[in-house]
Amino acid sequence: MNRNLSLATALVAGLLTTTATAPLALAQAAPAAAPAAAPVAPQAIPAKIALVAFEQAVFATNEGQVAAQGVAKKYEPKKAQIETLAAEVDSLKKQLQAAPATLSDEERASRLRSIDTKEKQLNRDAEDAQTAYNTDLQEALGKVAQKLSVTMKQYAQSNGFTLLLDVSNQNSTVLWAQQSTEITQAVVDAYNKTSGVAAPPPMAPSPAARPRSAAPAAAHPAGK
Template sequence: MKRTLALVLTLASGLALTATAQTPSAPDAAAAAPAGPAKIAVIAFQVAVAQTNEGQRSFADLQRKYQPKQAQLKALNDEIETLTKQLQAQGDKLSDAERAARAKTIDDKKKQLDRSAEDAQNDMQGEMQELYGSLASKVYDVLNDYVKQHGYTLVLDFSQQQNPVLYAADSTNITKAIIDAYNVKSGVPAPTTPTAGGATVPSAPSAPRPAAPRPTTPQ
């Protein structure tokens, strides 16, 4: 289950570019901004998407959907490990034909495991991409309204691996504000229903702080 959750978070992180590709371009938003002193904010956009109440609920639902497949893969992996240990323990007592037959059975099951795991990952990634893209578009709409209402002229996303933010004061971080604003608009309550594994889906934690000043790494 931890492995499944890790996969969900990894995929969500990797799909940030998909979300930004579906949002209006920065020049359009800037053109509507009033003239005057620049007012800049930063946001961890992919974090905001994933930590909305709707995002937490949707990702938890997706995790539960793939838990039966995860259990099947684990059972097959356990079977392979058992057969491998048996072959190692009994190998010198078996005939060449029996030893070869058991080795082939193990090899076939390994190939089956690899194919099934790859198919499950591709299926999950496809659903994750669709889920994240749809939700990211709606969160962006809330972000767009928020920055206009508060007079921001530029918003930088520091959740990307390559970003221009070296330092930002906490007061400029609007990640939590966007999460809260989206939760109000969507009307989706915070998830508190225990998951299939018995754990409770956590509420959205505080938004992470931007990176502290760091020296430029030579290329």
């Protein structure tokens, strides 16, 4: 899956916000005159560690897939428009390359200016579309991530795990772990069961087009 850095940052930030604000809310709700609770002495307990690829889990849920496909469908017209403009630029370049040597300098300069103008417009449109696509995708999947984090923590607690490590990032410090400690799919299955969202049908493959790195992706995020 494509591991978008902005998405990963948003997911982690959302998770941190959820866990960091709860104690504050409880403290504000407590009566001012209530006696302070006795401090709890820290104690060592047997560790039971689980690993989860949280970002990938968000994409893998039925709701995450539906959300990603919805964003992709929204940008299909823009993608088609960009591909059309890209084909036009290509055609103009080929025409200029095939132009006879007798072509005047003035005509050649005019064609070059036209190509340059259209190519700059193409790059602007592609960059704007990509930015808008990423923003919408991050927002849509961020909502799923907030709900999935609740399911994830409930699953870990109910199964007696004392520590949960997110290994979404390739730079994770976890070098090796037993396969049985990986709970990503189990969390996805638990979320799908409670969300009530059915798995979406696979998207039809897009027709072959000239590759452009700047053009917005039309399909849902896929693995690397």
